[in-house]
Amino acid sequence: MEEFTNNTILEIENLHIHFVSKVETVKAINGLNLTVHRGKTLGLVGETGAGKTTTALAVLNMIAKPQGHVMAGKITLNGEDILSKTEDQMESIRGNTVSMIFQDPMTSLNPVMTVGDQIAEVLQIHKKLSKADAAREAGKMLETVGIPASRSREYPHQFSGGMKQRVLIALGLACTPKLLIADEPTTALDVTIQAQVLELMKDLKDRLEMSMLMITHDLGIVAEVCDEVAVMYAGTIIESGTLEDIFDRKRHPYTEGLFNSLPDVSRRDQSLKPIGGQMPDPTKLPQGCPFHPRCEYALPKCSQEEPPMHRFSDTHCAKCWLYENTDQCMLVSKDYDPSREVQE
Amino acid sequence: MNDNVILEVKNLKKYFKTSSGMLHAVDDVSFTIERGKTLGIVGESGCGKTTTGRSILRLVEPTSGEVHFDGVDVMKLGRHELRKMRQQMQLIFQDPFSSLNPKRTVCQTIEEVLKLTGEYKNSDERFHRVLEIMEMVGLDERLINAYPHEMDGGRRQRLGIGRALAMKPKFIVCDEPVSALDVSIQAQILNMLRSLQNDLGLTYIFITHDLSVVNYISDDIAVMYLGRLIEKAPTQALFNNPLHPYTKALLSALPVPSLHNRQKRILIKGELSSPIDPKPVCRFAARCDHCTEECLRGEPPLKEVAPGHFVSCFKVAAEMQ
Numbered sequence A: 001m002e003e004f005t006n007n008t009i010l011e012i013e014n015l016h017i018h019f020v021s022k023v024e025t026v027k028a029i030n031g032l033n034l035t036v037h038r039g040k041t042l043g044l045v046g047e048t049g050a051g052k053t054t055t056a057l058a059v060l061n062m063i064a065k066p067q068g069h070v071m072a073g074k075i076t077l078n079g080e081d082i083l084s085k086t087e088d089q090m091e092s093i094r095g096n097t098v099s100m101i102f103q104d105p106m107t108s109l110n111p112v113m114t115v116g117d118q119i120a121e122v123l124q125i126h127k128k129l130s131k132a133d134a135a136r137e138a139g140k141m142l143e144t145v146g147i148p149a150s151r152s153r154e155y156p157h158q159f160s161g162g163m164k165q166r167v168l169i170a171l172g173l174a175c176t177p178k179l180l181i182a183d184e185p186t187t188a189l190d191v192t193i194q195a196q197v198l199e200l201m202k203d204l205k206d207r208l209e210m211s212m213l214m215i216t217h218d219l220g221i222v223a224e225v226c227d228e229v230a231v232m233y234a235g236t237i238i239e240s241g242t243l244e245d246i247f248d249r250k251r252h253p254y255t256e257g258l259f260n261s262l263p264d265v266s267r268r269d270q271s272l273k274p275i276g277g278q279m280p281d282p283t284k285l286p287q288g289c290p291f292h293p294r295c296e297y298a299l300p301k302c303s304q305e306e307p308p309m310h311r312f313s314d315t316h317c318a319k320c321w322l323y324e325n326t327d328q329c330m331l332v333s334k335d336y337d338p339s340r341e342v343q344e
Numbered sequence B: 001m002n003d004n005v006i007l008e009v010k011n012l013k014k015y016f017k018t019s020s021g022m023l024h025a026v027d028d029v030s031f032t033i034e035r036g037k038t039l040g041i042v043g044e045s046g047c048g049k050t051t052t053g054r055s056i057l058r059l060v061e062p063t064s065g066e067v068h069f070d071g072v073d074v075m076k077l078g079r080h081e082l083r084k085m086r087q088q089m090q091l092i093f094q095d096p097f098s099s100l101n102p103k104r105t106v107c108q109t110i111e112e113v114l115k116l117t118g119e120y121k122n123s124d125e126r127f128h129r130v131l132e133i134m135e136m137v138g139l140d141e142r143l144i145n146a147y148p149h150e151m152d153g154g155r156r157q158r159l160g161i162g163r164a165l166a167m168k169p170k171f172i173v174c175d176e177p178v179s180a181l182d183v184s185i186q187a188q189i190l191n192m193l194r195s196l197q198n199d200l201g202l203t204y205i206f207i208t209h210d211l212s213v214v215n216y217i218s219d220d221i222a223v224m225y226l227g228r229l230i231e232k233a234p235t236q237a238l239f240n241n242p243l244h245p246y247t248k249a250l251l252s253a254l255p256v257p258s259l260h261n262r263q264k265r266i267l268i269k270g271e272l273s274s275p276i277d278p279k280p281v282c283r284f285a286a287r288c289d290h291c292t293e294e295c296l297r298g299e300p301p302l303k304e305v306a307p308g309h310f311v312s313c314f315k316v317a318a319e320m321q
Helices: A002-007 A052-059 A087-093 A115-127 A131-144 A149-153 A161-173 A191-207 A219-225 A243-248 A253-260 A338-343 B049-056 B079-086 B106-117 B123-136 B141-145 B153-165 B183-200 B211-217 B235-240 B245-253 B314-320
Strands: A008-020 A025-037 A041-045 A068-077 A098-101 A179-183 A211-216 A228-233 A236-242 A309-311 A317-319 B005-018 B021-034 B038-042 B064-069 B089-092 B171-175 B203-208 B220-225 B228-234 B303-306 B309-311
Touching (some): A025 A041, A025 A052, A025 A211, A025 A228, A025 A236, A052 A068, A052 A211, A115 A131, A131 A149, A131 A161, A161 A179, A191 A211, A191 A219, A211 A219, A219 A243, A228 A243, A228 A253, A236 A243, A236 A253, A253 B183, B005 B049, B005 B203, B021 B049, B021 B203, B021 B220, B038 B211, B049 B089, B049 B171, B079 B089, B089 B153, B106 B141, B123 B141, B183 B211, B220 B235, B220 B245, B228 B235, B228 B245
Parallel strands (some): A041 A228, A098 A179, A179 A211, B038 B203, B171 B203
Antiparallel strands (some): A008 A025, A008 A068, A228 A236, B303 B309
């Protein structure tokens, strides 16, 4: 236990979340395991509907009731069992231990409150600062993210998109949380502004000694800011490992498909190789491996039994039947370069 | 005019009147596109790329400038002639959900366009053509009576493309057609647009903010900044040898999904300045590391510094002399 709290800030074990309505049950999260190490950034990658945001909300114990049900699983954040906490207890954990930056800076700020007051409010509630102290501290937070403190009395509509995202980052960091969850923090921004914001987040993470869970669909951003990667499909992690594991030694057909779908700036004559078909309907997940209907490597077994997680190394694992009897890469990816394998 | 040139845009301007002054959305943009080629227009939000695309089709009426399509001066066409002309010039929108009528099925959406062409008089012929178009854009026959809300983003975009193709156009403005889609679906649509171009001899203007997409699909690329065209070059030349300081920064800011050959990023400071009544100086000057006095004296003209490679920057033009 001692060792656990030292190395790991967040551990999710066998999480199952369903959203139940009168007509159907959406199986959003299906047996998810995830670990974020202290001081590291984990990139959670997947397409729309994979369950990335639901996972983040579960960590904050904010799954929408009454439809949302955590069917099974355990979430340990900084040594504490999150799912057994009362709402009051969660209030003190949110903000102080974990906070979240949402995707859309346009809609996540209060339009009728100055940005300074919005940050100060967080500090008054979570750090019990006096009004004057909170206002001063809010000004400092804005400076940290590169906005002059003098603008703290302005309203969100007076800021550009990039500036608003900086305000959201300042809000998330106000109480120096141990874990910052960033849900697509730069998706709504232009590339040059995105570059500024990513640089800022990297810098702050190191300065404030935080851990980060970066949710994104952009593998370019992952390569830029993350230390580890978990690839998500239909509510479960199908492959995880270090940056090198995933970018240079990928094993799962879905991970390969994601990379092959990306236009490669240096190889423009090559036709893109998209993954056929669409994400499965979460109300009727296929039997066996959820990816098998779209998988070009599928074996007869894949449609019957769910594959186990296969370990390739201490850091790298993938959930796929191809590796039942072998550690050798079974993919014929265009990126596959055997010389890199030897260097391991 | 060169016979191969299908579209020529000359000194296109579109200003919008606002309460605080004239907003220069598109300011003196000129370019040509050859038949069967794709011109990618890139730039960040607010740079005028969408307005450029729409001005060409006269979906917004340009303030001034000339557009020649297949030898015809589009700006001089009357309402009726313009309508006829637009059959050959179509548009694919960014958001396939808000640009499709939610109350029309796939069949009705495409059929409506076919009725406008007046080419298919009897309903059997039309129905047959609907099926043909659906096959062209990879929509399964069983979806013929589906409504937009019953389909996912990728299929909706396929329908949007099918609707544009129903007119048998020669030229299509694709305005961010894949931005709203997941990468695996994005790749399907991009491949389809490429093969449709080959099969039907289409010419595209491809508007996007995504540099890796524009690299994949375009023959030439035009970079816009605050309403101005600042650099235009063949794709390969632009990516291998960007000349304008803004293009350099833009390319280096692109997050590359690989751990090898990583480049040092050029971060540009600050944000876009206001497009309202801009001063007659280089529009990038305030954010540019190489800004000199000359840049603050006047606007740099777009100069051809290498074959097919145009750039609007005093410093680059002087160096390349």
